[in-house]
Amino acid sequence: MIPLGILAAAGGAVAAGSYDLLATEILTSSESSIEFTSLNSTYGADYQHLQIRTVTRDTRSDTGSNILFRVNGVTTSSYAHHRLYADGSTVNSYSGVSTTSIINGVTASANSTANSFGVSVIDILDPFTTDKNTTVRTLSGTMANATGGNLLVLGSGLFNSTASITSFSILPTSGSFVTGSRFSLYGLKASA
Amino acid sequence: MPTPTYIPLQTITLGSAASSVTFASIPQTYRDLVLVVIGRSSYTINGDDNIEVRFNSDSGSNYSRVLALGNTNGTDSNAAGSTRAEFGVFPTSASSNTSFGQVIGNIMDYSATDKHKTILARGNSVPNSSVNMNAARWASTLAITSIEVQTARNLQGASADLVVGTTLSLYGIEA
Numbered sequence: 001m002i003p004l005g006i007l008a009a010a011g012g013a014v015a016a017g018s019y020d021l022l023a024t025e026i027l028t029s030s031e032s033s034i035e036f037t038s039l040n041s042t043y044g045a046d047y048q049h050l051q052i053r054t055v056t057r058d059t060r061s062d063t064g065s066n067i068l069f070r071v072n073g074v075t076t077s078s079y080a081h082h083r084l085y086a087d088g089s090t091v092n093s094y095s096g097v098s099t100t101s102i103i104n105g106v107t108a109s110a111n112s113t114a115n116s117f118g119v120s121v122i123d124i125l126d127p128f129t130t131d132k133n134t135t136v137r138t139l140s141g142t143m144a145n146a147t148g149g150n151l152l153v154l155g156s157g158l159f160n161s162t163a164s165i166t167s168f169s170i171l172p173t174s175g176s177f178v179t180g181s182r183f184s185l186y187g188l189k190a191s192a
Numbered sequence: 193m194p195t196p197t198y199i200p201l202q203t204i205t206l207g208s209a210a211s212s213v214t215f216a217s218i219p220q221t222y223r224d225l226v227l228v229v230i231g232r233s234s235y236t237i238n239g240d241d242n243i244e245v246r247f248n249s250d251s252g253s254n255y256s257r258v259l260a261l262g263n264t265n266g267t268d269s270n271a272a273g274s275t276r277a278e279f280g281v282f283p284t285s286a287s288s289n290t291s292f293g294q295v296i297g298n299i300m301d302y303s304a305t306d307k308h309k310t311i312l313a314r315g316n317s318v319p320n321s322s323v324n325m326n327a328a329r330w331a332s333t334l335a336i337t338s339i340e341v342q343t344a345r346n347l348q349g350a351s352a353d354l355v356v357g358t359t360l361s362l363y364g365i366e367a
C-alpha cells in the first residue's frame with residue numbers, strides 16, 4: 001500500500017483504480033460551509049485513506065485566510081493542530097490544542113488579486129479505523145497579490161477520537177466560499 | 193460512482209542531457225495535473241538548483257511565488273514575481289554529486305478558465321541537504337495546454353541541463 005503523499009512522489013506504480021474520484025462540489029453560488037456525508041457507509045469498505053483537493057476563495061475582507069476542518073459534526077474542543085508556515089519573509093510554526101476545529105489550509109480572500117484562488121491538498125489517514133485517532137496532513141498555499149498576503153502551509157491536525165469518520169466539513173474563518181471554489185474528494189484503496 | 197483517476201499522461205526519460213523538456217497538447221479532460229521530476233541539474237558551481245516551469249510558452253512577468261526552504265544553514269522564506277513558476281529545489285552536480293532529487297508539484301484547476309492557476313510543490317536537493325515547499329501562481333485564466341520544464345540556472349543563462357536519466361512524469365486527476 002502506498003501512503004497518500006508518497007503516492008505521487010513515487011512517480012508511478014499506481015495501479016489502475018487504486019486512486020478514485022469519489023465526489024466533487026464546484027460552487028455555483030457562495031456557501032458558508034461544505035460537507036461530505038455518509039463517508040463510512042459509502043466508502044469505508046473500499047478505501048483506506050481519503051484525500052481532499054480544494055481550490056478556494058472566500059469573502060472575508062483580507063488578502064488570505066485560514067480554512068477550518070471539522071469531523072462528524074463535532075464542535076467541542078476535540079481537535080489539535082500544528083503548522084509550519086511561510087509568508088514570504090520568514091518560516092514560522094504554531095500549534096493549538098483542545099480547539100473546536102482543525103485550522104487547516106489557507107485560502108484566497110476578498111482582497112486577493114481578482115481570479116486568484118488558494119489551493120490545498122489534504123490527506124486524511126485511516127479515517128475509517130476505530131483503533132486510532134484520526135490525523136490529517138495538509139499542504140496549502142495562496143498567492144494574494146503583488147504586495148503581500150502570500151501564505152504557504154504544511155500542517156497536520158488531530159481529531160481526538162477513535163470514531164470512524166462519517167462526515168467532515170470545510171469552513172472559511174468567516175464569510176463564505178465564493179462561486180467557482182472547488183472541493184474534490186478522493187479515496188485510496190488498501191488493496192486491489 | 194467512484195471514478196478511477198490519477199492517470200499517467202506521459203513519462204519522459206532523458207537519454208541525453210536536455211536544457212528543457214516540454215509537455216505539449218495536454219488534454220483538457222482532467223482538472224488537476226501532477227508533475228513529478230526525478231533527476232539532477234548539470235550545474236556544478238552551487239549545490240542547489242531549482243525546477244521551474246512556463247505555461248503555454250508564456251515568458252512574460254506573469255508568475256509569482258512564495259517558498260519555504262530549509263537546509264543545513266537554517267530556514268528561509270521569500271516571495272517574488274517572475275517570468276516563470278518555481279516548482280522546487282533540485283540537486284546539482286556540485287561536489288561530484290551523482291544523487292538524484294525529486295520535485296513533485298500539483299497544478300490545480302489547470303483546465304479551468306475562470307481562475308488563475310496555482311501550484312503546490314515540494315523539492316529536495318542532496319548536496320546542500322535542502323528541502324522546500326512552494327506555491328506559485330500564473331496570472332492567467334487560460335487553460336494550460338503546454339508545460340516547459342527547465343532548471344533555474346539554465347533560465348539564468350548558466351550551463352545547467354537536466355542530466356541523462358532524469359525522468360519527468362505528468363499525471364491527470366479528474367474532479
